[in-house]
Amino acid sequence: xxxxxxxxxxxxxxxxxxxxxxxxxxxxxxxxxxxxxxxxxxxxxxxxxxxxxxxxxxxxxxxxxxxxxxxxxxxxxxxxxxxxxxxxxxxxxxxxxxxxxxxxxxxxxxxxxxxxxxxxxxxxxxxxxxxxxxxxxxxxxxxxxxxxxxxxxxxxxxxxxxxxxxxxxxxxxxxxxxxxxxxxxxxxxxxxxxxxxxxxxxxxxxxxxxxxxxxxxxxxxxxxxxxxxxxxxxxxxxxxxxxxxxxxxxxxxxxxxxxxxxxxxxxxxxxxxxxxxxxxxxxxxxxxxxxxxxxxxxxxxxxxxxxxxxxxxxxx
Amino acid sequence: xxxxxxxxxxxxxxxxxxxxxxxxxxxxxxxxxxxxxxxxxxxxxxxxxxxxxxxxxxxxxxxxxxxxxxxxxxxxxxxxxxxxxxxxxxxxxxxxxxxxxxxxxxxxxxxxxxxxxxxxxxxxxxxxxxxxxxxxxxxxxxxxxxxxxxxxxxxxxxxxxxxxxxxxxxxxxxxxxxxxxxxxxxxxxxxxxxxxxxxxxxxxxxxxxxxxxxxxxxxxxxxxxxxxxxxxxxxxxxxxxxxxxxxxxxxxxxxxxxxxxxxxxxxxxxxxxxxxxxxxxxxxxxxxxxxxxxxxxxxxxxxxxxxxxxxxxxxxxxxxxxxxxxxxxx
Numbered sequence: 001x002x003x004x005x006x007x008x009x010x011x012x013x014x015x016x017x018x019x020x021x022x023x024x025x026x027x028x029x030x031x032x033x034x035x036x037x038x039x040x041x042x043x044x045x046x047x048x049x050x051x052x053x054x055x056x057x058x059x060x061x062x063x064x065x066x067x068x069x070x071x072x073x074x075x076x077x078x079x080x081x082x083x084x085x086x087x088x089x090x091x092x093x094x095x096x097x098x099x100x101x102x103x104x105x106x107x108x109x110x111x112x113x114x115x116x117x118x119x120x121x122x123x124x125x126x127x128x129x130x131x132x133x134x135x136x137x138x139x140x141x142x143x144x145x146x147x148x149x150x151x152x153x154x155x156x157x158x159x160x161x162x163x164x165x166x167x168x169x170x171x172x173x174x175x176x177x178x179x180x181x182x183x184x185x186x187x188x189x190x191x192x193x194x195x196x197x198x199x200x201x202x203x204x205x206x207x208x209x210x211x212x213x214x215x216x217x218x219x220x221x222x223x224x225x226x227x228x229x230x231x232x233x234x235x236x237x238x239x240x241x242x243x244x245x246x247x248x249x250x251x252x253x254x255x256x257x258x259x260x261x262x263x264x265x266x267x268x269x270x271x272x273x274x275x276x277x278x279x280x281x282x283x284x285x286x287x288x289x290x291x292x293x294x295x296x297x298x299x300x301x302x303x304x305x306x307x308x309x310x311x312x313x314x315x316x
Numbered sequence: 317x318x319x320x321x322x323x324x325x326x327x328x329x330x331x332x333x334x335x336x337x338x339x340x341x342x343x344x345x346x347x348x349x350x351x352x353x354x355x356x357x358x359x360x361x362x363x364x365x366x367x368x369x370x371x372x373x374x375x376x377x378x379x380x381x382x383x384x385x386x387x388x389x390x391x392x393x394x395x396x397x398x399x400x401x402x403x404x405x406x407x408x409x410x411x412x413x414x415x416x417x418x419x420x421x422x423x424x425x426x427x428x429x430x431x432x433x434x435x436x437x438x439x440x441x442x443x444x445x446x447x448x449x450x451x452x453x454x455x456x457x458x459x460x461x462x463x464x465x466x467x468x469x470x471x472x473x474x475x476x477x478x479x480x481x482x483x484x485x486x487x488x489x490x491x492x493x494x495x496x497x498x499x500x501x502x503x504x505x506x507x508x509x510x511x512x513x514x515x516x517x518x519x520x521x522x523x524x525x526x527x528x529x530x531x532x533x534x535x536x537x538x539x540x541x542x543x544x545x546x547x548x549x550x551x552x553x554x555x556x557x558x559x560x561x562x563x564x565x566x567x568x569x570x571x572x573x574x575x576x577x578x579x580x581x582x583x584x585x586x587x588x589x590x591x592x593x594x595x596x597x598x599x600x601x602x603x604x605x606x607x608x609x610x611x612x613x614x615x616x617x618x619x620x621x622x623x624x625x626x627x628x629x630x631x632x633x634x635x636x637x638x639x640x641x642x643x644x645x646x
């Protein structure tokens with residue numbers, strides 16, 4: 001187990017280096033200039049040059065990157081040149097919103113997708129299975145913004161039961177927060193469940209063909225126990241991988257959904273920092289996403305070992 | 317054979333759906349097994365012996381169609397409610413499958429897989445069920461049963477896993493055990509041990525057993541009766557001793573000849589039955605074995621023989637049964 005942790009940590013280093021270096025490069029290829037963004041388009045060339053020197057923007061790109069890296073290794077993630085806010089502070093303020101959205105989206109997706117997958121796999125080809133699979137396939141082809149607008153139209157405009165854009169921090173008002181998170185959370189959950197359902201359904205159908213399932217039937221076990229105890233666990237490896245990838249993706253925030261519902265999450269922070277050429281914030285955010293991704297995949301690997309004893313004993 | 321039979325199968329047919337239409341896997345089989353007796357069912361692959369056992373357990377693939385009747389202690393197996401069927405399976409009617417590498421759940425512990433049947437059928441508490449599971453492991457000859465009970469199937473050898481499967485089958489003291497090629501997937505050295513274990517447990521528990529195999533040598537001396545199957549039918553059935561003393565059907569004789577002999581000189585050609593079993597989706601008139609039978613005559617190709625009337629318990633389906641060699645020599 002310690003070996004696994006060690007291997008994963010070693011794996012983290014090149015991933016983080018590659019991702020941050022690439023972001024640095026791409027961000028600097030963008031037209032536009034932080035100094036002009038800060039000083040306005042009336043700024044004199046002298047003022048711009050002076051600000052460049054002050055911010056270190058006159059140095060070659062690789063030196064800028066190394067400076068940033070060196071500071072990060074000393075725990076200094078930098079300060080936004082535009083707002084004077086530290087990167088850590090800016091992200092810490094936005095992260096809870098994205099994490100809450102992530103939890104709601106994944107829990108919702110699992111709560112809808114897993115039971116439906118089990119019921120469909122129990123009777124593949126039945127009317128229920130065909131209807132659910134059809135709806136799932138249809139949902140997969142709906143773009144997120146359309147689903148979001150549809151939900152706003154129905155629940156905020158027509159029925160008026162939920163707010164479309166009102167974010168209240170969780171610490172201030174739990175109920176208000178949940179009401180505000182309901183529609184964006186539902187949008188993401190409705191996008192998550194079809195993948196979860198399809199992956200688990202097909203794995204379960206093939207597991208149910210196994211000899212050990214016939215054996216479980218021959219033992220006289222109930223259909224419920226066969227599905228939930230004998231078939232679900234060995235069928236959930238792909239499911240765990242898919243959920244892990246989804247979580248990794250959502251750590252960086254759901255850009256489109258956060259924008260539509262005006263949620264102050266990490267996704268919107270990163271998009272704004274690109275618009276405003278606030279690359280220090282962007283770098284910090286990208287670093288966070290990269291680390292999050294690697295950590296989630298690490299947890300997925302650990303979960304494999306929990307689910308399958310053959311992996312635990314290094315035999316599969 | 318006295319009293320009511322434990323298992324009584326009458327005119328059983330099993331049709332399996334295939335792309336080329338239904339396939340008759342079992343065709344008009346009748347069998348009867350008295351309590352605590354043992355029956356060997358012998359035949360090559362595709363003879364329908366496994367489908368016969370699966371039909372009795374109601375474990376057929378989806379879409380399979382059953383005909384005829386099968387009664388277990390007078391209860392019609394094909395008309396049982398799902399609930400009654402569940403109470404029968406594992407409790408009174410248990411099975412050991414062919415391949416212990418795939419018949420145990422890889423993600424559940426050995427002990428848990430034995431204990432769950434005990435909890436389901438006997439209502440034992442978790443702790444009591446686990447203690448029984450450990451005792452069963454010891455009984456089927458697994459060393460260090462406490463430790464093994466906490467392990468997973470992949471940590472055990474094939475022979476050990478089959479012992480575990482036997483422990484599961486025996487756990488609720490079934491009245492009938494169906495062993496479907498229980499040693500085919502195992503090393504030769506382990507085969508005899510597993511067969512002896514099954515025979516010992518059967519004796520001790522006064523349990524009836526159906527032993528399914530492709531190897532006539534396995535049933536010799538281990539079962540009370542033998543039924544030889546070919547192309548979904550029983551072609552010869554007799555008390556084991558009577559069958560080996562005097563085989564009447566050419567198919568049973570050919571099966572026996574196909575067993576490699578230990579004392580044959582090295583490099584002796586292995587005897588095989590020429591040709592292959594008939595295509596069950598396209599039944600032909602006549603005896604199904606006639607294309608491969610060295611004694612076949614005109615009548616064999618045009619008319620299928622029925623199973624003969626019982627004659628001292630010995631039945632066969634053949635127009636020209638083999639002569640009694642012992643009588644001929646006398």
